[in-house]
Every structure is written in structure tokens, then in C-alpha cells.
Amino acid sequence: MYKTLDPAELTAFVTGVTSGFGQALARRYVGAxxxxxxxxxxxERLEELKQELGENFHPVTLDVRDRPAVLKAIEGLPAGFAEINVLVNNAGLALGLEPAHEIDFDDWDTMVDTNIKGLLHCTHALLPGLVARNRGHVVNLSSIAGSYPYPGGNVYGATKAFVTQFSLNLRADLLGKQVRVTSVEPGLAETEFSEVRFKGASDKAAKVYEKVEPMVPEDIAEAIFWVTTLPRHLNINRIEMMPVIQAFSPLAIHRG
Known part of the structure; x- marks a missing residue:
């Protein structure tokens, strides 16, 4: 019989658990x-999740953009949660859908600070422990936007291309170590993503998912759970996921 890892062996550090993929993954891991x-x-959302999930869930109020806070949070983990062996860099966002010449530069700053620097802060803080124990897994949430450009995707897509490429380079650095790395690259999924992108304009966000069946957070959580519980000799480098209703468009042509 094919033997996967016992989830009870895993202690996962998951960023962005107050909604979407992160919340679904916290439930999946603790449930297993x-x-x-x-x-x-x-x-407040962290406390609600704590009440729901119980003693195997340790909430930490944290903005991953704040590197000193990340270091302090990791140094302050209680004994039962201190030996992290799975890092899931899930926290991220898109802001705006304007073309590059019209967008607010502050939105670019926020996306770079969260999607790139926040991921780096957590990875740099936790990776030495994974290497020292010669056991672990880093899962980075990228996006199909990192591979396929679209109008208005400018810096968001660029940050996700960074996440994918950083994951592959990290894998190269870790050759010979029992530390795995996976880039998970979802397409259309219904979360708070679009509401954040449109800065609370729920009518605009709703139109993104109108008359379609997108992926749900549990789909992505199940994929992450799968790769992190596979036998230790196996590394899944990349997973690109789309709902059936999403595919590829022809290249745009401007006729003028």
C-alpha cells in the first residue's frame, strides 16, 4: 500500500489564514x-478560528510586511509549535486593475511588500530551521498571472512571476537537503481576492464570478495538503490549477 506522511507529524506555519485559501488549509490540516x-x-478572525479549531491551532496576529514582527513572532512560538516543518506562504493580494500608466503607485508598493517581501521575510526566518532538521516543505502561493499576462495585471503578475521563479531557485539551493519546495499557481477562485482588488466594491467583485463555476478555497487547500503529505522522496515542483470554465485566450491584436 502506498504510504503517505501522517499529518500528525506536521507543524505548519500558514500566513493569511483569516480568509480564503489560508483559512481552508488551516481547517484541512487541523482536521487531519x-x-x-x-x-x-x-x-478577531484569528480568535474565531481558534475557537473553531481548538488546541492544535495557534493564532498569531501578524503583518508579514513587518520583518521585525515576523522574527519576533517566530522566536516567540510556544514549545509545541516551535519546530515548524511546513511553511505555506499564502498571504498576498492584488490591488487595482488599471493600466500601468494610471495606477496608484502606493498599490504597487503594497503588492511588492506583501507578495514578495512578506514571503521572503517568512522564508528567510524559517528556512534555516528546516535545513538544520533536514526535514520540511516550503509551499509558495503563486498564480497563473505569473505565467500569463493580462491587461491590468502589471505588478501583480510580476510579483507572482517572482514567487514562481524564487520557488524554483530555492529548490536548486536545497539540492541534497530533505526540504521540499512547491509553487502552487491557481487560476480563477472565489475568495475575498476580487473584493480586495476592487477595494471593497462588492458589485465589481461579484461580476468576476457571475455565471461561472470558479474554484473554491478548499480546492487549493486540498492540493497543498496533498503535496505536503506525499512521501518524503517526492517533490512536486509546480502545480497550475484552473477551473474547467477557464482556459487560454488568443493573443490580443489592436486594429486601428
Whole structure:
């Protein structure tokens, strides 16, 4: 019989657990017997999740953009949660859909600080422990936007291309170590993503998912759970996921 890892062996550090993929993954891991350190900026949602998931969930109010806070949070983990062996860099966002010459530069700053620097802060803080214990897995949430450009995707797509390429380079650095790396690259999924992108304009966000069946957070959570519980000799480098209703467009041509 094919033997996968016992989830009870896993202690996962998951960023962005207050909604979407991160929240679904926290539920999936804890439900299977794993421990989860879940981070997010919304303390009230973290407490609600703690009440739901119980003693195997340790909430940490954290903005991953703040490197000193990341270091302090990791140094302050209680004994039962201190030996992290799975890092899921899930926290990220898109802001705006304007073309590059019209967008607010502050939105670019926020996307770079969250999607790139926040991921780097957590990875740099936790990776030495994974290497020292010669056991672990880093999962980075990228996007199909990192591979396929679209109008208005400018810096968001560029940050996700960074995430994918950083994941592959990290894999190269870790050759010979029992530390795995996976880039997970979802397409259209219904979360708070679009509401954040349109800065609370729920009518615009709703139109993104109108008359379609997108992926749901549990789809992505199941993929992450799968790759992190495979036998230790096996590394899934990249997973690109789309709902059936999404595919590829022809290249745009401007006729003028």
C-alpha cells in the first residue's frame, strides 16, 4: 500500500489564514491531525478560528510586511509549535486593475511588500530551521498571472512571476537537503481576492464570478495538503490549477 506522511507529524506555519485559501488549509490540516500556526492581520478572525479549531491551532496576529514582527513572532512560538516543518506562504493580494500608466503607485508598493517581501521575510526566518532538521516543505502561493499576462495585471503578475521563479531557485539551493519546495499557481477562485482588488466594491467583485463555476478555497487547500503529505522522496515542483470554465485566450491584436 502506498504510504503517505501522517499529518500528525506536521507543524505548519500558514500566513493569511483569516480568509480564503489560508483559512481552508488551516481547517484541512487541523482536521487531519496536524498543528497549525496561523497568521493574519485580523485578530478577531484569528480568535474565531481558534475557537473553531481548538488546541492544535495557534493564532498569531501578524503583518508579514513587518520583518521585525515576523522574527519576533517566530522566536516567540510556544514549545509545541516551535519546530515548524511546513511553511505555506499564502498571504498576498492584488490591488487595482488599471493600466500601468494610471495606477496608484502606493498599490504597487503594497503588492511588492506583501507578495514578495512578506514571503521572503517568512522564508528567510524559517528556512534555516528546516535545513538544520533536514526535514520540511516550503509551499509558495503563486498564480497563473505569473505565467500569463493580462491587461491590468502589471505588478501583480510580476510579483507572482517572482514567487514562481524564487520557488524554483530555492529548490536548486536545497539540492541534497530533505526540504521540499512547491509553487502552487491557481487560476480563477472565489475568495475575498476580487473584493480586495476592487477595494471593497462588492458589485465589481461579484461580476468576476457571475455565471461561472470558479474554484473554491478548499480546492487549493486540498492540493497543498496533498503535496505536503506525499512521501518524503517526492517533490512536486509546480502545480497550475484552473477551473474547467477557464482556459487560454488568443493573443490580443489592436486594429486601428
Amino acid at each position: 491531525g496536524a498543528k497549525v500556526v496561523g497568521t493574519g492581520r485580523r485578530s
